[in-house]
Amino acid sequence: MMTVYFKGFPQSDRNEDLKMVNVDELEEKVKQVMPEAAYYYIASGAENEWTWRNNTTAFNHFQIVPRALGNIDHPSTATNFMGLDLQTPVMISPIACHGIAHQDAEVATALGAKAAGALFTSSTYANRSVEDIAAAAGDSPRFFQLYLSKDWKFNEMILKAVKAAGYKGILLTVDALVSGYREANLRTNFTYPVPLDFFTRYLGGAGEGQSVAQMYASSAQKIGPADILKIKDIAGLPVFVKGVMSAEDAYLALGSGADGIVVTNHGGREVDTAPATIDMLPEVAQAVAGRVPIIFDSGVRRGSHVFKALALGADLVGIGRPYLYGLALGGPKGVASVIRQLNTELEIVMQLTGCKTIADIRRADIRHLPYTADNLPSNTDPSVRKAYPITQENQMQAVTTDCDSGASAH
């Protein structure tokens, strides 16, 4: 393990399993391997970050009723999504510029997703080419996220390359028509440190070293039904509309021929004080009424969060920041570790609610008591744990063990 540098920017080249008690721990650890501006670009949200915080805390508005006599064991998290066989309902949501976290960027993430049997999504702002990612990921399923450009020649180049590289679907992002007001980026003057493949392919050198605001300026601010139809036509792939937070937008998306919906608020990076995604999921799911699949993301940090989103109508549940931290700390294996951690927690909840399959989770008993609930860390979390008192009475005695019998002798 060493740090490699891209034009002075440190990148991890790790590939190791991560030991963790929960995925939240990685947010602090990642600071050890990532420059401050890069960390804040990833970690931050818009304005006061109210939505960013509430995305996670609002999961507590919903409670899971345990079921003790479900008479099941060995729950399975395997699922089939649009004909794709997956080992987990946890998916990799699109994130720009994975080179910020790892030398092998999206190639490493795709390998991690493959190892965990999860769906991978590549961003328009990926460092590595869709062809490189496809070559590494082989037949492992992958989607592509499109930021629609004002320049349709650029859109066409992208969509044709994506289709040719065997991607199975498009997530058209409609909630980031401009960048949210992200103060951390302004304070650190963040620019993408590693070139983004589609921009260098199309713009040559002009695609390098752009700020987040510059990147967004080239993307279309006006997106309507005709665009969705045109994208479907060019790509010949199912198109999901990413950024639906209301029944009205869900109806508009479906009326425009969308093949799926992504309920997300972009991880709290766009409209601050937007509702938490989990609070809007029931409304959107009711509007969609099973006509198309639903992907959900934003704020997911627990297997129980995955469980709640599935119970309230999602078919897959995306994660963003946690896997990027996993990528920086452990490369492909680190990404897989993050997915497996959430999956392990999910299996526990499934067992304790009598859900043998992902489909069973749809019938789980979820209550809605929308009190404001802090999502405080547990008392055993290192961030709140005080130094443990040392007294004469609470100290262990040195023990010698009789290896043959296993009996201990004081």
Ligand SMILES: Cc1cc2nc3c(=O)[nH]c(=O)nc-3n(C[C@H](O)[C@H](O)[C@H](O)COP(=O)(O)O)c2cc1C
């Ligand atoms: C650093 C970062 C970059 C992102 N880049 C993109 C992107 O290129 N395209 C996109 O549609 N969403 C992007 N998103 C949003 C994610 O797809 C996803 O909606 C969000 O991260 C989910 O929230 P979470 O990070 O709390 O899990 C980005 C999010 C982060 C944190």
